[in-house]
Structure formats: structure tokens, C-alpha cells
Amino acid sequence: MKIKNIIKGLEVEKIYGSLEKDIKGISYDSRKVGSNYVFVAIEGFESDGHKYIDQAIEKGATALVVTKDIKVDEENITVIKVKDTRDSLARISSNFYGNPSEKMKLIGVTGTNGKTSITYLVKSILEKANMKIGIIGTMGSVIGDELFNTSNTTPESLLIQEYLYHMIEEETKACVMEVSSHSLDLKRVEYCNFDIGIFTNLSRDHLDYHNTIENYFNAKLKLFYMTNKCNIINIDDIYGRRIVEETKDLDISTITYGIVEKATIYATDIEYHLNGVDFKLNTPKGSIDILFNIPGEFSVYNALAAASCAYYYGIGLNTIKEGLQSVKGIKGRFEIVPTNRDFSVIIDFAHTPDGLEKVLTTIRQFSEGRVVAVFGAGGNRDRTKRPIMGETVGKYADFLIVTSDNPRHEEPGRIVDDVIEGVKKVNKNYIKIVDRKEAIEYAIKNARSKDIILLAGKGHETYTIIGDEVLPFDERQIVLDILKKMEK
CATH class of the missing domain: 3.40.1390.10 (MurE/MurF, N-terminal domain)
Structure with missing residues (x-):
């Protein structure tokens, strides 16, 4: 060219x-x-x-x-x-690359929590409607049958356009992309032709970069001025309501979803249990019962967001139901590790105060024994959220093991101490074990009957970042290895 x-x-x-x-x-x-x-x-x-x-x-x-x-x-x-x-x-x-986003349906998902789950739920539903779907996001980019690893939630613009180009080559009809606040602020998604923008929620995160929650919100807001056809907004979130108000004069559609506030797409008759959540999905074109395989209120919101996207594209309720119910789980998102013991281990990516609160309150809905939390905070990130994370987990967990989580270039023990400053305000039942593998082993070896052990923060990640090194660290395998060693 x-x-x-x-x-x-x-x-x-x-x-x-x-x-x-x-x-x-x-x-x-x-x-x-x-x-x-x-x-x-x-x-x-x-x-x-x-x-x-x-x-x-x-x-x-x-x-x-x-x-x-x-x-x-x-x-x-x-x-x-x-x-x-x-x-x-x-x-x-x-x-x-020939402006590839103009040749497909492009769906952007932004918000503090839920982006990854929603992308995979949208993919599942649209595939049930016989559409070939690509993904760009935290767990990598899906092009055809291949998964390509990416270092950022939303890659640099050059890589985005290359991925979209290859999706077109694979006859992909739609791509659903996680759109981070960094990508919006750093113009990685400029000149992407978004059909739809989906907003999940907004809570404290990335203030090491944005400095204030208002700056963080304004970065997210940019997506909803970039969309061409429809904005899909969580109306139960205070920032969602702000987006609806601030974009009301745009010449595009708005679909709201929620549980509490009046919404276009909403859930009723919600029943939570260990293996999922049942609810009635209500739309302007009818209602249908959903048996969703991922527990928690946050899962209802994620399902509503995905259903709203499918609804906009005219996909029927039975297909939406089939797409949602066919998802048995998403790696690192409330992922239950089989232990064959009388206690449970759950791996979740929650790494913000709000995310931790959501996953812990979900566990509280069905826990019979203690809730044991193994968690930490990332290095070279917003230091001010660390004690808030500690206080949040301290409110909902019975026993806390504060440990390392991608310390990067910071001293791991100092990060743990920052977290503990918040823990001490609300809970005295904690222990400091800086080595994360030792922390997991301690939790498992000291587990009691009916305990639920939450390994929070790393989720789908199979590595840990120490200094400039990216070292193997697969929590699923670590748990299984510990259990196997205990059998001997």
C-alpha cells in the first residue's frame, strides 16, 4: 500500500x-x-x-x-x-488493514468488572445464532479456532487492526472486545467502528494512572460517544445512570439492564445456589427462565448485558437462553477447582474492593463453613486501594491469608503490610504469608469441613510477575499438586 x-x-x-x-x-x-x-x-x-x-x-x-x-x-x-x-x-x-471494523459487527465492553465474562457470554449466544465470533480481551484474542495471547486487556491499535483484519479473513461476522480505560485514554481504539458499547459498572481501580475516579469515569465514557448504533448500560450502577443522562441526545439507541431500577432488560425471580443462579429474563418481547451455571448476583448482571446485546441484534429468547445456559464456566471467574474433599476451592480474578465484595457476598449466600480468603495486591499499581481491599475482605471472610500477587518491582512484604492495614480495622483473624504458594498450601492443609477457600486476584493468569521476570504460576495446578501430596 x-x-x-x-x-x-x-x-x-x-x-x-x-x-x-x-x-x-x-x-x-x-x-x-x-x-x-x-x-x-x-x-x-x-x-x-x-x-x-x-x-x-x-x-x-x-x-x-x-x-x-x-x-x-x-x-x-x-x-x-x-x-x-x-x-x-x-x-x-x-x-x-483496510478498515476491518467497518466490515463486521464490533461490540465494545467496558467497566471495572465483568468485561471478560460478558465477552464470552456474547460469543456463546451469537454462535448459537450461527454467527462466527472473535474476541479481543484479557484472556487473549480468539480468531477462528486459535487463541493469541496479549499483554494488555486491550492491545495497541496496530495489533487490534491486525487481529480484526485476520478475523475478516476467517469470515468472522462479529468481534466482541474488552475496552479498558487505558485503551480509551491512549487512543488504542480510535477509528474502530463500534456498533454497540456495553457498560458493566465502575468502582475504584487504576487510580495509579487516572488519579481520580472522575478521570477514570471520563475515560470509560468515551466509548459511548464512539458507538454508532446502540449503548447498553447497567442502570443499577450510579455511573451507568450518568452515562444514560450524558448520552441521551445522541442519535443512537439505548438499552438499559438491571435488577433494581426500571430497565429495558431485567431479571426477576432470582434464586442463588452453589452451582449457579436461576432467574427470569424479561424483555419487551417476552420473558424466559434461565438456569445459569455461574453463581452470584454479578453473574445475573453479566448475563443481562449479554442478553441485551443479543436482543438488539434481534436474536430470539430461546437462542439467548441456549447461549447463556451452554456456558458452564469461564476460566478464573468463580472457577471451582475439584478437590474431592469436604471443602471447596474457588479461583477468581477479583482484584478490586468492589470485585472482592461481589465474589465474597456470593460465597456467603451458600457457605456452610468458614470463608477463607487468600489474596494480595499487585505491585506498581494504585497503592491507596490496598487497605480498602484488606478492609473489604476482612468484612466478609472468616479467616484471611494475606499474600503476594504480582509484586512487579515492589517489595512483596511491603505490599502485604499495606493490605493488612485495612484488614486490622475489621478482622483479627488473619495471617501474613508472603510466598503465595506457601499461602495456598497453608489454606488447604488447615481447611475444615465445609470451608470455602477463595484464591483471589490471579484468576485466569498462569504466571506471576516478579521484577522483570514472568514466572510460571498456575493456581489450579498448584492446588491439585498440594492435594496429591497430602494423599501420600
Whole structure:
């Protein structure tokens, strides 16, 4: 593709050199540049791409997109100066891959909790309606029958457009994407043609980046000004109600869902139990009973969000029911590990005060013995939420084991102490075991009859991050290994 076609729609300040060159690829990482590539120099949090221009040229870049006035010695290099290279990367990536989001149904899901579960529920329902579905999200990207790992909930714009392009190649009809607040703020999803935006909820998270809850909300809000057809909003959430109010003049549809407030799609006759939740799904076109396989009130909300999306697309209630009920579980989301003992182990991704409260109150609905929580807080993240997490878990768990969880570049013991500051306010029944594997082993070896052990924070992750190292750490396997060792 020629440069002149790649930069269509770009807000260009200056151009030096030819726009007739054929381009074979795009990169914002100088190490990944190939022959006849465009190199986009992004000013990041830790490094500035402009420092690596010479390296990019050596690797074969023949065009540069920059925000600074630069000088290059090679005459055959085209330099395109723009105001914002993040926005430019999103634009040229979409152009390069043929604007793939315009050729499919694209559904964005944002909110603090529930994004991953909703993407898989939407996928299940739409597949029952004979649509081929792709996913981009926390647990990776699903293209055809393959799963591709990604380092971020929402990848960089270049990778998003590449994934969407390959989905089109696989004749995918729709993609459901987790849209993080970071991705919205950093323009990773610019020039994505969203049919639908789904809002789950909003609670304290990522304040290490956004600084205030209002900034966090405003980042999420951006998605609902990007959608072209319908916004689907949890009306029971205070921020959901704000989104409905702030977007009421947009020329698109709005579907609300909920349990408490008056909503378009809502649940009644809810019955909670250990192996799931039963409820009646109510829509303007009728009602149907759902036997959902994942426990908890949060699961009802997730199911309602997915059902609302299917409802907008005109999918019938029986197909919605079939799609929801066919999901037996989602990895790392209230995942019950088989122990063949008289106690239970549940793995869940909950890593915010609100998420922890939701999963623990769900467990409380059917617990007969103690609720034992093994949890910690991530390093190099919002430190202020750590004691709040500790206090939240302390309110709902009978016994707490405070441990490590992806300490990154922080000292693990200090993180644990931050969490314990909150625990001590409400609960004296806790122990500090910094090594997470030892903490899990302690919980299992000291389990009593009918106890429920919650391993919170890592969920689907099969690794732990210590410093710059990503080390294997699969909690499911660890639990099974401990149980097997106890049999000897």
C-alpha cells in the first residue's frame, strides 16, 4: 500500500519526501521494523520513540511519523510530522488493514468488572445464532479456532487492526472486545467502528494512572460517544445512570439492564445456589427462565448485558437462553477447582474492593463453613486501594491469608503490610504469608469441613510477575499438586 493511502484522514502538519512509496508494514517498536516499513515514533511513559529513529531506519524503515522536527541524512526517507502519533498510529493501522471494523459487527465492553465474562457470554449466544465470533480481551484474542495471547486487556491499535483484519479473513461476522480505560485514554481504539458499547459498572481501580475516579469515569465514557448504533448500560450502577443522562441526545439507541431500577432488560425471580443462579429474563418481547451455571448476583448482571446485546441484534429468547445456559464456566471467574474433599476451592480474578465484595457476598449466600480468603495486591499499581481491599475482605471472610500477587518491582512484604492495614480495622483473624504458594498450601492443609477457600486476584493468569521476570504460576495446578501430596 502506498504511503498516500495509508495516511488518508491523518491530520498532517508537514511532509518531507515522497508519498508514492509502497509500504509493507507498520511498527512503533524499532526492534520490529522491517524493510519498507512506516515507523511511528510514540512518546511513551518510559521511553520516546524519537530516540530510536536511527535504529528503525537501519532496520529498513522508509517512512517516519513523528511529532518533533527531526533531521535524517538519508534522502529516501519520508517524514510525516503530526500533532499526535498515538492517534496517527490508530488511523494508519486501520487504513493499512483496510478498515476491518467497518466490515463486521464490533461490540465494545467496558467497566471495572465483568468485561471478560460478558465477552464470552456474547460469543456463546451469537454462535448459537450461527454467527462466527472473535474476541479481543484479557484472556487473549480468539480468531477462528486459535487463541493469541496479549499483554494488555486491550492491545495497541496496530495489533487490534491486525487481529480484526485476520478475523475478516476467517469470515468472522462479529468481534466482541474488552475496552479498558487505558485503551480509551491512549487512543488504542480510535477509528474502530463500534456498533454497540456495553457498560458493566465502575468502582475504584487504576487510580495509579487516572488519579481520580472522575478521570477514570471520563475515560470509560468515551466509548459511548464512539458507538454508532446502540449503548447498553447497567442502570443499577450510579455511573451507568450518568452515562444514560450524558448520552441521551445522541442519535443512537439505548438499552438499559438491571435488577433494581426500571430497565429495558431485567431479571426477576432470582434464586442463588452453589452451582449457579436461576432467574427470569424479561424483555419487551417476552420473558424466559434461565438456569445459569455461574453463581452470584454479578453473574445475573453479566448475563443481562449479554442478553441485551443479543436482543438488539434481534436474536430470539430461546437462542439467548441456549447461549447463556451452554456456558458452564469461564476460566478464573468463580472457577471451582475439584478437590474431592469436604471443602471447596474457588479461583477468581477479583482484584478490586468492589470485585472482592461481589465474589465474597456470593460465597456467603451458600457457605456452610468458614470463608477463607487468600489474596494480595499487585505491585506498581494504585497503592491507596490496598487497605480498602484488606478492609473489604476482612468484612466478609472468616479467616484471611494475606499474600503476594504480582509484586512487579515492589517489595512483596511491603505490599502485604499495606493490605493488612485495612484488614486490622475489621478482622483479627488473619495471617501474613508472603510466598503465595506457601499461602495456598497453608489454606488447604488447615481447611475444615465445609470451608470455602477463595484464591483471589490471579484468576485466569498462569504466571506471576516478579521484577522483570514472568514466572510460571498456575493456581489450579498448584492446588491439585498440594492435594496429591497430602494423599501420600
